Structure formats: C-alpha cells, structure tokens
Amino acid sequence: MFKGLSLIVMLLLSLPAHAENWPAEQWSTGPVITGPALQALETYAFPPRDDSTRTGVRTDALLVIRDGQLIYERYAGPTTADTPHLTWSISKSLMATVLGVAYGEGLFKLQDPVQTFYPPMKKHPDVTMADLLHWASGLDWQEDYEYAPLKSSVVAMLYTRGHQDMAAFTAEHAEYAKPGQAFRYSSGDSGLLAAALKTIVGPKRYPDYPWTALFDPLGIHHAVWETDATGVFVASSYAYLTARDLARVGLLMARDGRWQGRQLLPEDWVAFNRQPFAHYKAHQDDAVPGGQWWLNRAVDGAAQPWPDAPADTYAALGHWGQAMYVIPSENLVIVRYGDDRDESYQHNELLKLALKAFAQKVQP
Amino acid sequence: MSVLRRRPFSALFLVLLVALLGWIWQEREALWAFPDIISAYTAKEYCSCRYVMNNEAGYCHSYVKQWLPTSSFVDDPVSKRVTVSGMGRSNSAVWMGERQGCRLQ
Numbered sequence: 350m351f352k353g354l355s356l357i358v359m360l361l362l363s364l365p366a367h368a369e370n371w372p373a374e375q376w377s378t379g380p381v382i383t384g385p386a387l388q389a390l391e392t393y394a395f396p397p398r399d400d401s402t403r404t405g406v407r408t409d410a411l412l413v414i415r416d417g418q419l420i421y422e423r424y425a426g427p428t429t430a431d432t433p434h435l436t437w438s439i440s441k442s443l444m445a446t447v448l449g450v451a452y453g454e455g456l457f458k459l460q461d462p463v464q465t466f467y468p469p470m471k472k473h474p475d476v477t478m479a480d481l482l483h484w485a486s487g488l489d490w491q492e493d494y495e496y497a498p499l500k501s502s503v504v505a506m507l508y509t510r511g512h513q514d515m516a517a518f519t520a521e522h523a524e525y526a527k528p529g530q531a532f533r534y535s536s537g538d539s540g541l542l543a544a545a546l547k548t549i550v551g552p553k554r555y556p557d558y559p560w561t562a563l564f565d566p567l568g569i570h571h572a573v574w575e576t577d578a579t580g581v582f583v584a585s586s587y588a589y590l591t592a593r594d595l596a597r598v599g600l601l602m603a604r605d606g607r608w609q610g611r612q613l614l615p616e617d618w619v620a621f622n623r624q625p626f627a628h629y630k631a632h633q634d635d636a637v638p639g640g641q642w643w644l645n646r647a648v649d650g651a652a653q654p655w656p657d658a659p660a661d662t663y664a665a666l667g668h669w670g671q672a673m674y675v676i677p678s679e680n681l682v683i684v685r686y687g688d689d690r691d692e693s694y695q696h697n698e699l700l701k702l703a704l705k706a707f708a709q710k711v712q713p
Numbered sequence: 714m715s716v717l718r719r720r721p722f723s724a725l726f727l728v729l730l731v732a733l734l735g736w737i738w739q740e741r742e743a744l745w746a747f748p749d750i751i752s753a754y755t756a757k758e759y760c761s762c763r764y765v766m767n768n769e770a771g772y773c774h775s776y777v778k779q780w781l782p783t784s785s786f787v788d789d790p791v792s793k794r795v796t797v798s799g800m801g802r803s804n805s806a807v808w809m810g811e812r813q814g815c816r817l818q
Contacts, residue, residue, distance in 0.1 A: 400772075400775055401775075403775075426772075427766075427768040427769060427772045428766075432766055432767065432768075433765060433766060433767075434766060435761060435762075435765075435766060498747065498750055499740070499743050499744070499747055500743065504750060504754075505743070505746060507754075507757075507817075508749065508750050508753035508754050508757065508804075508817065509746035509747075509749045509750060509753060510742065510743075510746045512753070512817050560812070572812070573765050573811070573812060573813070573814040574812065574813075574814070575761070575765075575809075575813060575814040575815060575816060576813060576816065577816070578816065587761075587814065589761075589765050589766065589814065688776070
C-alpha cells in the first residue's frame with residue numbers, strides 16, 4: 350500500500366517535469382511571481398510616464414513566458430493585450446523565420462545568389478541569401494533614422510525616394526565592400542530578403558505566406574504586415590503583433606523551430622540564425638549579428654554585449670525599444686514593447702532584473 | 714594670385730560658393746526628397762498608430778510629433794486616409810485592410 354502510494358506521488362511529481370506546455374487559443378498561466386525582485390524590475394521598466402516630454406524608459410508592454418506558460422504581463426500607455434504593436438526591426442527576425450519555413454520546404458539554399466530570385470540584384474551578382482541574412486551585402490547603406498535624415502537610406506526607403514519599391518531602391522545602392530566580407534546593419538538587406546521571397550514561394554502564395562507559413566500554425570490571429578506599392582512586405586520595419594502573439598514566435602525559437610509535434614523550422618536554420626557572423630568586428634553594433642537575430646556572444650575579443658544574461662541569450666530588436674529576448678537555458682521568452690525616444694532603456698539592465706525575478710537556475 | 718591678394722574675401726567667398734553648388738549638385742536627389750520626409754512620416758505613422766494599432770487620435774498625434782512642424786492634417790475616418798502637409802509638400806497614407814495595414818501613397 351505504502352509502496353503503491355509513493356509510486357503515485359512520484360509519478361505526480363515527475364509529471365510537470367516531462368509535460369511540455371504549449372499555448373492553445375490562449376497562453377496557460379504559470380505560478381504568479383511576487384516579491385522584491387519583481388518590484389525592482391517594475392520600477393525600472395515602468396517609471397511614471399510623461400507623454401509630453403517623452404523622456405526616459407517608456408515600456409508599453411512587458412510579458413514573460415517560462416516553460417511555455419505566461420508568468421507575467423503588464424501593459425502601459427495606450428497598449429493593451431489586444432494591441433498589435435509596431436515591432437519595427439523585430440520584423441527582420443520575423444521575416445527570417447518566415448524564410449526559414451520556405452527553407453524547410455527546400456525552396457532555396459543559403460548560398461543561392463539573390464539575383465536568382467530578384468533580378469534587379471544582377472547588378473550585384475555575388476550577393477547570396479546568407480549575405481543578406483548577415484547584413485553583409487556590401488551595399489553602401491546608411492541606417493540612421495533621426496540624426497542624419499538627409500543621408501539616411503532607411504528614411505528615404507520608408508518615406509521618400511524608395512517607398513514605392515523598396516527593394517529596387519536598395520539594389521540601386523553602390524558597393525562599398527565585397528559581399529559576405531563585412532557587417533553593416535541595413536534595413537535594405539532585410540527588404541531584399543522579402544523581395545526574394547516573392548519568387549521563392551511564387552507570387553500566388555506570397556501575399557498570404559507569412560500567415561500560412563508562420564502565423565496560422567502558431568495560432569497567431571491578429572498579425573499585420575504592411576507592404577510597399579509592389580506588394581512586397583516591409584520586412585525591415587512594418588510587422589505588428591500583440592505581445593502575446595510575438596511570444597509564440599519566441600517559444601518556437603526557444604524550442605529550436607519545433608511547434609508542438611511539428612518541426613516548422615529546420616534545426617539547421619535556427620542554428621544559422623544563432624551563429625555569429627564570422628566577419629563581425631567587435632563593437633560594430635550593440636549586439637552580435639547572427640542570421641537576422643542578435644546574439645549575446647563574446648566574439649572578436651569583446652565581452653558579451655549583455656554581461657548579466659546567459660551566453661545563449663539572443664534577441665529580435667527594434668527601434669524605440671522593441672525587443673524579444675529568447676533565453677533557451679532558462680526556458681524564458683521575454684517580450685518588451687516600448688516607445689523610448691532617448692537612450693535610457695538598456696537591454697542588459699532589463700535582462701538582469703528579469704532574470705533575478707523569473708529565472709529558476711542560479712545566475713553566473 | 715593678384716586677385717587673391719587684392720580681393721581675398723571675395724575669392725574665398727567664390728571658392729565656398731563653388732563648393733556649395735557642387736555639394737548641392739551631388740546631393741540633388743536627397744535634397745529634393747528631403748522636404749517630403751515630415752509629411753510622409755507623419756501621414757504613414759499616424760495612419761498605422763490609429764488604424765493598425767487602434768490607438769486614440771489624441772495619442773497618435775503626440776506619437777508622431779517631430780521637431781519639424783506640419784502645416785495641415787486631415788484624417789478621414791471613413792476612407793481611413795490621412796493627408797499631411799509640411800515644408801511645402803503633401804503626402805497621404807491609406808489603410809488597405811486587416812492584414813496589409815497602412816501604405817504611404
């Protein structure tokens with residue numbers, strides 16, 4: 350009798366360790382977290398908000414998934430759980446994920462020249478899909494938003510000379526380096542990926558492809574992805590998702606491209622996303638570029654960009670403080686939307702405080 | 714050289730003028746496009762703030778505010794078309810649909 354009971358107790362205890370949580374129509378919720386560590390995180394992420402000066406840390410949404418369950422969410426400003434929030438450059442990582450599904454269908458290879466799928470790139474015949482994914486096309490692109498509006502390629506692409514046909518505008522740029530040899534962050538490179546995808550999956554499937562390939566299988570029902578006048582998705586900037594929905598993509602990544610029983614992204618695709626670009630030089634950017642994702646890796650003699658987070662942390666990052674952090678070793682996905690108009694918000698600070706509040710393992 | 718010695722300031726002025734004209738010629742495309750930025754940016758990002766993110770009009774006005782002024786602003790909620798003028802140029806953005814969001818015209 351006693352033996353039988355202890356067996357049942359053991360079974361019950363071991364169940365949560367083996368059962369894998371996945372969101373159904375809604376996220377299931379995990380244990381409610383409270384205490385001083387959470388308070389410290391909230392003090393940092395949600396200071397009193399001043400919409401007239403727009404200074405300081407201005408978090409719109411903070412949401413945490415642990416072990417596939419929602420354990421924390423809070424919204425501020427006009428944003429709610431139902432707001433499809435502008436993700437800005439998180440869109441780049443989302444487009445890479447959509448491309449990953451096409452890659453899994455065997456429709457292209459990383460070393461394929463982009464010109465195969467997008468003829469205007471015949472001017473730059475040696476640029477490959479991998480080069481674009483690394484932001485290493487070698488095209489002479491200028492990525493400043495507000496501070497150099499005259500010379501900014503991205504402002505011209507989104508609002509003036511390039512906005513009707515963004516990929517064509519990008520392909521017109523001159524070459525400053527050999528393709529694949531140098532990193533230079535470029536919304537143009539990301540946009541070319543979206544243009545290439547049109548041929549990769551065919552013009553018939555293309556307008557619905559982000560939905561059929563990625564959003565529908567993950568149960569994301571309210572995604573918006575704006576296009577230019579040629580119908581090409583603005584992969585650099587204009588995808589909109591609720592924080593809860595974006596976290597689904599984070600969970601897909603945290604589980605190496607698997608969604609429930611289905612390997613939606615090939616494992617080697619996710620491995621490529623998470624592999625530092627070999628020719629990246631220390632301090633060229635705030636984090637280390639992988640395949641359209643940002644990595645917390647110590648490379649080229651420099652320390653980890655976010656020293657208080659595990660080395661396997663990686664992220665999708667966007668303008669004005671948009672971020673999704675994936676921390677596989679902690680089974681954590683953190684979505685942070687914001688409206689930061691200055692440099693107050695720091696990824697490392699948020700990660701440090703979030704790990705103190707939510708991590709189960711001992712931090713380094 | 715004698716010109717330089719007799720009229721040094723005029724000569725310097727001429728050199729600078731030539732350099733400026735050269736720069737204008739070199740940057741003519743970017744300079745011509747520049748005045749469009751503020752109205753295009755305001756129309757597009759207001760449209761998306763209002764009709765994609767479904768935020769209130771008052772919030773979206775402050776959300777798109779930049780250091781450059783705009784001179785006129787029309788948001789037609791029926792056609793979901795936002796038209797903004799500034800720096801002598803006018804631009805519109807239109808809400809296209811549930812999935813496509815807004816597009817600058």
